[in-house]
Amino acid sequence: MRLNRYLARAGVASRRKSDDLILAGSVRVNGKVVDLPGSGVYPGRDRVQVDGREVGLPDSFQYVLLNKRVGTLVTRSDDRSRTTVFDGVDNLRPATVAVGRLDRDTTGVLLLTDDGEIAHRLMHPSFEVEKLYEAVVVGMPDEAELERLRRGVRLEDGLTAPARVRLLKRGGRRPGAIRLEIGLHEGRKRQVRQMCAAVGHPVKSLERVVFAGLTTDGLALGEYRQLAPDEVSGLLSLTGIERR
Ligand code: URA
Numbered sequence: 001m002r003l004n005r006y007l008a009r010a011g012v013a014s015r016r017k018s019d020d021l022i023l024a025g026s027v028r029v030n031g032k033v034v035d036l037p038g039s040g041v042y043p044g045r046d047r048v049q050v051d052g053r054e055v056g057l058p059d060s061f062q063y064v065l066l067n068k069r070v071g072t073l074v075t076r077s078d079d080r081s082r083t084t085v086f087d088g089v090d091n092l093r094p095a096t097v098a099v100g101r102l103d104r105d106t107t108g109v110l111l112l113t114d115d116g117e118i119a120h121r122l123m124h125p126s127f128e129v130e131k132l133y134e135a136v137v138v139g140m141p142d143e144a145e146l147e148r149l150r151r152g153v154r155l156e157d158g159l160t161a162p163a164r165v166r167l168l169k170r171g172g173r174r175p176g177a178i179r180l181e182i183g184l185h186e187g188r189k190r191q192v193r194q195m196c197a198a199v200g201h202p203v204k205s206l207e208r209v210v211f212a213g214l215t216t217d218g219l220a221l222g223e224y225r226q227l228a229p230d231e232v233s234g235l236l237s238l239t240g241i242e243r244r
Helices: 003-009 015-023 116-123 143-151 191-198 229-238
Strands: 027-029 048-050 053-055 063-068 106-113 131-137 164-167 178-184 203-211 224-226
Touching (some): 178 191, 191 203
Antiparallel strands (some): 027 048, 131 178, 164 178
């Protein structure tokens, strides 16, 4: 296996950044610095170190789909001991991380994995993975405001990219609530909340209903399950990763 691929799968960095680490002389194979990006390694036989730290490939990866509940932080450890999304998940592997962030009060689909390569690609804007949100907002947006959300809203860090936005019918689980469905490929901080506030309709509650084709169907808030093998294959093909 090419060394940059090995490092990406081990969750060290993307393949491109792994090449930089290799060129910088940070990577040793069997104790010797290897600074040619095209070099190969035999997983399981060769000993690979990055800046003196040994890195290895797990036999198989962990993929957990969680229906995040309100009031939980997306971090592995909180210095103020607040509840995190990892608290209620059993048998977590040490390297398992959340793929992307959700605000403390956002609910819905959150993927947890120790597959560094897939996590990196799912988060990278170039793969344009769609995230679909359902936002309950204050007041009824008119067509011009919906169009602003679709075309792009100026936030502190610039204009948002085009988004899919539609007003959902009233009713459902929250009768009377004004609900927007918002599909984004970007992932800026508090993006949906900022966009809705910018057009005068602050978010009251927010749920991520789809991420990379995954939904929380069948999972109550706080519940989780392992992904099925066909779901993992789906994520691999979505992100263009080929594995034997
Ligand atoms: N946009 C937000 O505002 N919050 C989230 O948690 C996710 C997207």
